[in-house]
Amino acid sequence: MADIEFRVVSDRREGLLLELGRLIVASGFTLQRQRMTRTDEGVVLTMVVRGPETNLLTLEDRLGSHPLVQSFEASAVDAHHAGAAPAPEPARARAVSEPRVEAATAAPDPGRVEALLGSLAREYPDIFSRVLAFEHEISPAHREATTRYAGTRLGAWIYKRDFALGARLNLADSVKHIALPAMRQLLRDTELDGDALRIKSSPFTGIGLHRGPSCHFLRGCLEGLFNEPGHLGRPRVVETFCRNTGADACIFTFGT
Numbered sequence: 396m397a398d399i400e401f402r403v404v405s406d407r408r409e410g411l412l413l414e415l416g417r418l419i420v421a422s423g424f425t426l427q428r429q430r431m432t433r434t435d436e437g438v439v440l441t442m443v444v445r446g447p448e449t450n451l452l453t454l455e456d457r458l459g460s461h462p463l464v465q466s467f468e469a470s471a472v473d474a475h476h477a478g479a480a481p482a483p484e485p486a487r488a489r490a491v492s493e494p495r496v497e498a499a500t501a502a503p504d505p506g507r508v509e510a511l512l513g514s515l516a517r518e519y520p521d522i523f524s525r526v527l528a529f530e531h532e533i534s535p536a537h538r539e540a541t542t543r544y545a546g547t548r549l550g551a552w553i554y555k556r557d558f559a560l561g562a563r564l565n566l567a568d569s570v571k572h573i574a575l576p577a578m579r580q581l582l583r584d585t586e587l588d589g590d591a592l593r594i595k596s597s598p599f600t601g602i603g604l605h606r607g608p609s610c611h612f613l614r615g616c617l618e619g620l621f622n623e624p625g626h627l628g629r630p631r632v633v634e635t636f637c638r639n640t641g642a643d644a645c646i647f648t649f650g651t
Contacts, residue, residue, distance in 0.1 A: 396445055396446065396447060396448070397445070397446065397447070397448040397451060397471070398427070398443060398444070398445050398471070398472035399443070399444055399445075399451065399469055399470070399471060399472060399509060400441065400442070400443050400444075400469070400470050400471075400472050401440075401441070401442045401443075401444065401458065401467055401468070401469050402439060402440075402441050402467060402468045402469075402470075403415065403439070403440045403441075403442070403458065403464055403466075403467045404436050404437050404438070404439055404464075404465045404466045404467065405437055405438045405440065405463050405464060405465055406437045406438065406465060407438065407463055408431065408433075408438045410463075411431070411438060411440055411463055412429060412431065412440060414461065414463055415440065415442070415458065415461070415463070415464075418454065418457045418458060418461065419442070419444050419446075419454065421457075422446065422450050422453050422454035422457060423446045423447055423450045424444040424445060424446030424447075424450065424454060425444065425445050425446060426442060426443075426444055427442075427443040427444060427445050428442075428443050429441065429442045429443070437465065443472055449551060449555065449623075451469075451509065451512060451548075452512050452513070452515075452516045452548070452549075452552040453516075453552075455467075455469060455512055455513030455516060456513060456516040456517060458513070459513050459516075459517050460517070467513070468510060469509045469510055469512075469513060470506050470509060470510060471505050471506040471509050502537070502540055503537065503540040503541040503543070503544035504533065504537050504541045505544065507529075507532075507533065507541060508541060508544055508545045508548060511525070511526075511529050511545055512545070512548055512549070512552075515545075515549055515552075516552065519549075519553075519580075520580045520581050522549075522581070523581075523598045526542070526545070526612055527598060527599070527602070529542070529545070530542050530599070530604060530612070531604070535604075538604065538605075538611075539605070539611045540611075542611045542612045542615070543611040543612065543614060543615035543618075544615060545612060545615065546611065546612040546613060546614065546615025546616040546617075546618070546619065547615040547616070547618050547619035547622070548615075548619060549615075549616055549619060550577075550615065550616035550617060550618060550619020550620040550621075550622075550623070551619040551620075551622065551623040552619075553577050553580075553616070553619070553620060554573070554577075554619065554620050554623040554624065555623065557576075557577065558573050558577070558620075558624075559623075559624075561573075563624065563626050565627075566621070566627055566630055566649060566651060567590060569620075569621060569624075569627065570587070570590060570591075570592065570649055571587060573620055573621075574592060574617055574620055574621070574649075575587055575592065577616075577620055578592060578594070578613070578616075578617070581613075581616075582594055582596060582597070584596050588646060590648070590649065591635070591646050591647060591648045591649070592617075592646070592647045593644045593645070593646050594610070594613070594644060594645045594646075594647075595643075595644045595645075597609075597610045597613060597637075597638060597645045599611070599612060599613065599639070600637060600638040600639040600645065601638065601639060605639060607637070607639070607640060608634040608637040608639060608640060608645075609637060609639040610634055610637060610639075610645050610647075613634075613645070613647070614632050614633075614634055614647065617632045617647060617649075618630075618632050621649070627651075628651065630649050630650060630651055631649065631650045631651070632647060632648075632649055633647065633648050633649075633650075634646070634647055635647070635648050
């Protein structure tokens with residue numbers, strides 16, 4: 396469960412809390428507390444909600460498209476101050492033998508990711524300008540882990556949106572029938588290369604932010620696609636070749 400604070404700006408006070416409360420409940424969340432004030436911006440409604448993290452993109456998408464909402468911001472709430480149990484750390488794929496050039500990175504910054512996710516849902520699949528700007532804003536120590544975590548959240552959302560009603564596929568078939576079409580929505584030149592995925596034009600290479608493999612957001616997105624169904628466990632996703640290190644394409648391989 397996640398505790399999220401929303402700061403909503405509206406031009407109307409009447410019915411605002413009631414309307415948004417319905418969206419919160421319909422998205423599987425509960426309203427913990429709220430505060431409404433008038434500022435130079437307009438009516439500002441601050442709400443702390445609690446609910447399943449997997450439904451957060453849906454809630455943010457509904458808030459962003461509601462006619463009473465002019466703008467909103469979302470941030471993670473410190474579990475200690477919210478009176479909730481600490482949220483579990485994001486699951487990570489088990490490491491395999493892959494070259495590491497950059498120094499070990501710090502943990503992801505979930506609060507920064509939560510503020511990004513609503514925009515990704517609204518702009519999908521044209522998301523890369525937003526993600527690249529986000530990556531530039533993250534400090535180097537947090538950049539890899541945070542962008543990868545953002546990718547896992549988006550991958551889980553894509554799975555629920557487009558593939559949740561399909562059959563329970565094994566890993567090889569999931570690569571062909573879930574990962575390949577999902578990645579082609581984002582990057583049309585994604586190809587199947589045996590049991591791997593080959594991407595010729597990743598936007599994350601050659602931008603000067605990483606010295607080694609650089610497609611951490613895409614790796615996270617693939618992890619989210621595979622982890623969300625549950626029956627596959629947590630397959631390993633490895634970027635075995637990257638254009639950022641001189642390869643002619645970025646290649647992702649998968650294992651259990």
